[in-house]
Amino acid sequence: MNAAAGTLWYLPGSFGIARILGPPYSLRCVLFHDVSDTESAFTKGLNGTITRKNFEQALKFLTKHYTPVSLQDVLAGFDGRALPSRPVLVTFDDGYASVSEVAAPLCSKFGVPAVVFVNAACLDNRQLALDNLICYVTNVFGLDTINAAIRAVKNCAGFEIHSLTEVFARFLPSISLQARKSFRDSLLQSVRISESDLAAEASLYLSSQQLRDLAAFDFDIGDHTYTHVNCRVLTDEFAEEIDRNRAILELVSGKKVRPFSVPYGSSADLTGDLLNHLQKSGYEAIFLAEGRANSPRTDRCRLNRVSIRAGNDAALFSEIEVLPRLRTARSLLFGAANRQPCRRNSGIEKAGQPSPPFTSRGNAGMGAELPRANSET
Numbered sequence: 260m261n262a263a264a265g266t267l268w269y270l271p272g273s274f275g276i277a278r279i280l281g282p283p284y285s286l287r288c289v290l291f292h293d294v295s296d297t298e299s300a301f302t303k304g305l306n307g308t309i310t311r312k313n314f315e316q317a318l319k320f321l322t323k324h325y326t327p328v329s330l331q332d333v334l335a336g337f338d339g340r341a342l343p344s345r346p347v348l349v350t351f352d353d354g355y356a357s358v359s360e361v362a363a364p365l366c367s368k369f370g371v372p373a374v375v376f377v378n379a380a381c382l383d384n385r386q387l388a389l390d391n392l393i394c395y396v397t398n399v400f401g402l403d404t405i406n407a408a409i410r411a412v413k414n415c416a417g418f419e420i421h422s423l424t425e426v427f428a429r430f431l432p433s434i435s436l437q438a439r440k441s442f443r444d445s446l447l448q449s450v451r452i453s454e455s456d457l458a459a460e461a462s463l464y465l466s467s468q469q470l471r472d473l474a475a476f477d478f479d480i481g482d483h484t485y486t487h488v489n490c491r492v493l494t495d496e497f498a499e500e501i502d503r504n505r506a507i508l509e510l511v512s513g514k515k516v517r518p519f520s521v522p523y524g525s526s527a528d529l530t531g532d533l534l535n536h537l538q539k540s541g542y543e544a545i546f547l548a549e550g551r552a553n554s555p556r557t558d559r560c561r562l563n564r565v566s567i568r569a570g571n572d573a574a575l576f577s578e579i580e581v582l583p584r585l586r587t588a589r590s591l592l593f594g595a596a597n598r599q600p601c602r603r604n605s606g607i608e609k610a611g612q613p614s615p616p617f618t619s620r621g622n623a624g625m626g627a628e629l630p631r632a633n634s635e636t
């Protein structure tokens with residue numbers, strides 16, 4: 260599908276052709292994770308690494324065919340200010356150090372603003388994110404060790420996984436936060452290396468200084484939960500995972516944290532309780548990563564993003580312009596979207612509580628739509 264969609268790039272009027280493949284497409288949001296020429300045992304298999312060359316090629320493509328916008332531009336768009344033609348927002352999830360070391364200088368070179376979403380538990384490599392730990396154990400010790408750790412967790416004894424994908428798609432979303440912690444402890448016991456040593460060896464994540472430097476530069480800082488959890492399992496842990504993360508990031512970066520990115524990017528994790536919490540807490544934009552197109556009617560609490568790894572224009576065109584439209588058209592046709600509509604403030608506020616920023620700016624409430632870009636949609 261990707262290759263077939265990419266052939267459209269070589270046809271005259273390729274952007275016009277793409278427009279007829281799906282509903283109107285307003286803000287393009289692209290998502291990166293690690294920008295590195297090599298994958299380590301901690302990242303191999305996660306499909307989150309893009310080479311420096313491909314990242315630079317992506318920035319060239321974005322600046323040539325789109326208009327990079329900042330988070331502030333996007334938020335102003337919800338207040339009624341028109342977005343430029345073919346607007347694109349660049350984002351990074353998981354707070355990899357390579358965002359500071361490799362990506363930010365290139366963003367600066369091309370004049371591209373960005374947002375980096377960070378898990379504060381991993382700042383300064385104090386801790387290894389569970390995803391990277393699972394990846395490491397799988398690559399070094401094999402899936403049997405993963406299954407042994409699963410069996411050691413209470414109420415998970417009957418669970419067996421056969422691939423790394425299954426761990427993330429089936430196992431993790433199905434267990435409680437407590438079981439997740441037990442699973443993590445079990446994995447750490449099996450590798451027989453202290454967590455701090457393992458995290459230091461990996462050296463994957465931003466330091467506090469790097470976060471401050473990014474914030475002082477043209478980067479917004481976003482909340483991605485404290486330990487990168489599947490938010491669907493959160494019950495009364497919003498303070499622990501979300502509020503604490505934001506407080507630390509604001510303290511360290513000196514910058515207000517306004518957006519939230521749902522770990523793993525699935526709308527299934529953006530539960531009604533989570534949405535209410537984020538809105539009450541004043542988050543100004545919420546991002547998913549299901550690879551769908553944002554239409555002019557997309558509201559700020561469900562902005563979709565497309566993961567980018569390609570290194571040539573045809574594949575980038577397919578990933579950014581064609582496939583999101585086809586996915587959106589498919590979900591509209593088959594009713595795959597299981598969304599809870601964003602509610603205006605009357606639905607979420609209790610008497611005496613302040614209005615969240617979603618609703619506090621003019622008449623652009625949470626349900627406010629992205630303005631149609633000036634020309635191309």
Ligand SMILES: [Zn+2]
Binds near residue numbers: 352353487522
């Ligand atoms: Zn993430």
